[in-house]
Amino acid sequence: MSDRASLLFANDAFYRAFADRDIQAMAQLWAHDDTILCLHPGWAPLRGFEEVMSSFQGIFEGPAPPAIQPEAADAALHGDIGIVICYEHIGQDYLIATNIFRHDGTSWRLIHHQAGPANEPPAGQDDKKPDAIN
Secondary structure: HHHHHHHHHHHHHHHHHHHHHOOHHHHHHHHOOOOEEEEEOOOOOEOEEEEHHHHHHHHHHHOOOOOOEEEEEEEEEEEEEEEEEEEEEEEEEEEEEEEEEEEOOOEEEEEEEOOOOOOOOOOOOOOOOOOOOE
């Protein structure tokens, strides 16, 4: 598998862990250090493994975690850093997300996630209403 393909696979695994509400799988995807960052829409910035995992645990245990369908992922490689930009389709709305990974020698680990409102859906998605990952 190419570096780009394995990076996109790691990005898909992030959204699968979210869809499955699987905190162990989510934890395996993130770098385990105090420098990671996460910016959920409307939240204050979160820093460090424990704070980020606590946020996902709270979302997973909440009354209605959103069903998110990742779309139109695009990846760029910069040495051991990989950046994926994709749309997050939630109901009738779209967010755009940046997921930054660092290769640790064996796999890609998330070091940054940020999502915020998108002004429009990805190109060619105007009429599509895909089901979320279940």
